[in-house]
Amino acid sequence: MLQYRKRHISAFTLVLIGAMLLLAGCGGTKDPTLFIMAKNGLSSDATEALTKSLQAKFGDTKIQVSSSPIYNQQKLIVELAAGGNAVMMLDKDDFVSLLGQGGALSLDDVFDPKLYPEGVLEGTIPGDKDEPDRKETHLYGIPVTKAKLVQSAGINDDKLILFIPANAPDQEAAKQMIKELVES
Secondary structure (H helix, E strand, O other): OHHHHHHHHHHHHHHHHHHHHHHHHHOOOOOOEEEEEOOOOOOHHHHHHHHHHHHHHHOOOOOEEEEOOOOOHHHHHHHHHHOOOOEEEEEHHHHHHHHOOOOEOOOOOOOOHHHOHHHEEEEEEOOEOOEOOEEEEEEOOEEHHHOHHHHHOOOOOOOEEEEOEOOOOOHHHHHHHHHHHHHO
16 A cells, blocks of 8 residues: 555656646746745735736736745746746845756846845856856845835835746846836
8 A cells, every 4th residue: 555655656656746847838927927925925915016017017918926825835836937927026035046946047247236235146147057146236126115106016025036937938028027017
């Protein structure tokens, strides 16, 4: 019986991994998406307000804002693996953990790092087969407390950080979205 369970669990794990790879291979949605997961939860009113504000900035381009009503690390892993999010808003602890794995893009070309010293951190830049991973210090994230559009939607959790995941499907659209979130 124990041997059956091991095989059953292994088969389930393989199916789950396969589904995640399939999602990642599909490239997710083409509409710019903001994914939010706060350890203290987030009201649906705040998500709706942020969606309306962002949609007004982007006009005809459909914007999606999705949030998890509760913190769930497995859902976070799936969201990261799927690669369909232009921008993510996560707890600083999760964000810092991702930086160590090469999970965020530098924002040095989008914002002045001197204006956001809280988001200037050491992160991993993945190498390739001929070059090892390396550590570099850049602006990788913007605290929600310094994001005007986010604040106006009633999201004020000082532990949340906005960033662009390394696997964002359209990096230019992601940069435009994070600029609107911060500067509007």
